[in-house]
Amino acid sequence: DSGVTQTPKHLITATGQRVTLRCSPRSGDLSVYWYQQSLDQGLQFLIQYYNGEERAKGNILERFSAQQFPDLHSELNLSSLELGDSALYFCASSPSLAGGPQDTQYFGPGTRLTVL
């Protein structure tokens, strides 16, 4: 158990809908990262938050957004869902911002999103 929790485990929804994925980082970790794992794109970095602020963006669609709350949990919001958004969404956390030598990312179990 990495200490990172994600809810829900599975989500099935229809095209055009909006969903929210939730992540709670390990105790003491300030950085939260979101990744998408799909068959065609592999594992891709979406976005990073540190202590409530957005710090880096990857290949995240405009229909997707995220935030990190004062208690450090994070939510990934996916809207106007398309079939191609079906994927496994991972959250990871690490202690700091700058990715120093001691900064290892630990991953949650993921949320499997199926868009029908």
Next chain:
Amino acid sequence: AQSVAQPEDQVNVAEGNPLTVKCTYSVSGNPYLFWYVQYPNRGLQFLLKYITGDNLVKGSYGFEAEFNKSQTSFHLKKPSALVSDSALYFCAVRAPPGTTDSWGKLQFGAGTQVVVTP
């Protein structure tokens, strides 16, 4: 831009035999390199990392990895594979602090499926 390549989609090995999973990378400066493992219906589990120092890094579950700067490789190894090692293995690279991509994001390879047969 940084990138990672895992040239083998699948590696098959008999239980008790040595296991090697290959990884090569491309990154500016001195890379931070990682191996993660994904079991079915589970998240990614951290195995080991190379930051600096000894080229041979030891990690969890008896795994180790060898960093080779001249060949830009970071191959994962285990002297004696177990059936329970069957899983999907990912190599990842992160640019060190002070470089363009220094915010800590991981760049993953495509993954290598390891199948260990009894």
